[in-house]
Amino acid sequence: MQHTDCDVVIVGAGPTGLMAAYLLQRCGVPFRIIDKALAPSRKSRAAVMSARSLELFALLGLSETLLTKGIMTQQIDFHLSGRHKGGLNYDLCEINDTPFPFILMIPQSATEQTLLDLLAVAVSGI
Secondary structure (H helix, E strand, O other): OOOOOOOEEEEOOOHHHHHHHHHHHHOOOOEEEEOOOOOOOOOOOOOEEOHHHHHHHHHOOOHHHHHHHOEEEOEEEEEEOOEEEEEEEHHHOOOOOOOOOOEEEOOHHHHHHHHHHHOOOOOOOO
């Protein structure tokens, strides 16, 4: 087992852990990511990104990259066994306090890969 000196250990290489690593890297803080998986997942537990998440990514200069990897939509409808069960329509909401008044359809794996690409040197071998 290889030991590496670091100030922070991040448990989990999902979007939250990778974002923490990216922020630490920007501040020059040594970290290590520990994850039970040997490679990034190709599966996604999340399929959409909210306006607030995009605002946070924009503060870091990453929103444009995510926008190119996703699909902007104004409406999502939920169906169960062929029956409409509800949904969300941003056109019906008066959302004027964000530069991202839409839902970004983007798989979690694409968000993770964006962060991994930025951390390629720092996270080799997770």
